[in-house]
Amino acid sequence: MSVDGFLFDAGRKMRHEEWKGSFEDYLNMAIKNPTITQLSTERIYNMILSHGTKEREDGSIEYGFFKNRIFGSTKQIDQLMMYLKAASMGLDIKKRVVLLLGPPGGGKSMILGMIKKGLASYSRTQEGAVYAIDSCPINEDPMHLIPEGRRGELRSRYGIRIEGKLCPWCQFRFENEWNLNLNNVPVRRIYLSEENRIGIGTFAPAERNDMDELYGSADLSKLEQYGNAGDVRAYDFNGELHTANRGLMEFIEVLKAKPEFLHILLTLAEEQMFKTPRFPLQYVDELLIAHTNEGEFLRFIGNRENEAIIDRFHIIKMPYNMREEDEEQIYHSALKSKLKVDNMKIHPGGLRLASEFVIRTRQHENELRVGMGGISPRFILNTIALAFVSVNKPLITPKDFYTVLCQQIHHYPILTSEKRDEYMNYLRDIGTKIHEYEEINVQPLSKSRNSNHTATRSSMFDDLILGD
Known part of the structure; x- marks a missing residue:
């Protein structure tokens, strides 16, 4: 493909369908397809469902949207989906701010990032x-143009x-330019x-x-x-709460905010409205999601x-796996994406070693605090990156x-x-079993825990070299 062809194709994929019409055009579309009027929580819930679901053997639901992207957070995803389902039904729980509570590197930001990107992509579909x-x-x-007294008719x-x-x-x-005439109101x-600050605020x-x-x-x-x-x-309605209307508002480390910010959040959660100086309370339709760590x-x-x-707050605990x-x-x-390095591989026994170590650091005598501390996945990913640059070998062995991990x-x-x-004592214990990690079973992970079978074909070993 030529450079011109490449640039044209790249630009084409960034363009999207333009639609503009009258309020009457929009209302007729809505009557035929009421889903275009769905509120933010319902839209996000349906976005996740649009990627498909599957019932597991234990009766729980596997959501295609999170499959092979989020690991070890099944319970937390189920809790989030239960909230979204109840909120999309209009139940009182929608008046709560979802608070993801967990240690750094526990997946809070990753889940939010996935939802934001998924929501943006979903808005480009017909559904x-x-x-x-x-x-x-x-x-x-546009439906806010419908007088209160006539809304029940559209609902029924x-x-x-x-x-x-x-x-x-x-x-x-509406009063001064459109002369209180719904037919004069343009819709797009x-x-x-x-990135464009449309429907997603932070x-x-x-x-x-x-x-x-x-x-x-x-x-x-x-x-x-x-x-x-x-x-x-003479007013710029460009605050983050305005930006997030019709979608999602993320509050990062929310409990570090000043009291006046939190009071706005309180009103927003309860009434779905907030006060702007010199103007009446403003309504916004946005899912409120915050996250913080346990210490805060x-x-x-x-x-x-x-x-x-x-x-x-509707609190969802997000402990480490x-x-x-x-x-x-x-x-x-990670080794198939952000940690992929050409011509370098890591032996699967090294990852098994790391997993056993970090799980041990996350144990706690108080059951409620299990997984709320210890070594994070991010620390191990950093260690893998350092191993790639410090070990001058094409294959990083468990040893x-x-x-590198001990250092x-x-x-x-x-x-x-x-x-x-x-932690060093944990590592000393693990160090006595290095030979076991070097002889790790190359069967699929779920089977290798319960089998003593040792594969002999080099191709089977290569399949488990996770740097590929």
Whole structure:
């Protein structure tokens, strides 16, 4: 393919179908296909289901969206899906902020990243199509134009559920530009995108966070023209809460935020509305997902003044994985993608060794704290990367990896001397079995735990060399 052909093809894949029409056109489409009016939680729930499901032998559900991408988090995914299902039905649980609680590197950000990308892709399909009032800065749901008294009719006749009200910007234009005539309101299809700040917002606490980051600010260049900071034409509705409308709002390390930010979150969770200076409460339709670590959480709940905020969270614990098979799959997956190195491989016994070690560090005498501490998958992935550059061999043996791992644990600065000694003792125990890891069974992982069969063909061994 020529350079011109490559660039044309790449650009074509980035383009998407444009659709613009009248509110009447949109309403007729909605009557024929009510799914285009689905609310954010329902859209996200259906997005995940669109990738297919399968019933496991134990009766639990395997979701195709997460298959071979998330390992060892079956329980947590089930809890998230139960929340989304209940929230999409309009039950009261939708008035809670989903809080993913777990140690660093436990998969919180990864799951959120997958959902954000999945939602963006889903909005480009016919099933996940999203429509908004044209030119609205918060991508207002056109159905908010329907008067409260007529919404029940659409629900009973066509299954269209409408929640919320027009934003100040659309209300102003409806009254002053569109002359209260629904036929004058233009509608367009939108495509959710974190990069383009459409339907996916993110907030991260920082030393100098300003409230404007959440709810926008006055446009100083237009204040002189309109003479009133309360005029919608002189206000930028560009806060993260506006951006996330129709999709998802992520709060990173939410419990580190200042009290005034958390109070906005409290109102938003309960009422699906927030207050912007000089304007009435604004409705937004967005799934609220926050994440934090256990240390911050324990500090936060230690302050009784935070009880009202904690009560607004739907908490899903995200501990480290505690099954060696799943832990190995994490490394297996990484070695096929972000840790793939040409002409270098790692013996599967090295990954088995690492998995057994980290699972042991995550044990705790308190059952509620099992998996909430210990060595993270990220630490092992870093160690694998260091092994690739420090071991000058095409194949990193279990002994090679063991040596690098011992060095990393010995010099890991966040460990107390007691914890370092404890972990080094674990490694000494493992070191006595190096020969066992070098003779690791090459059958599929689920079978090798229960079999003493040793494969002899080199091709079978090569299949398990996870650097391929």
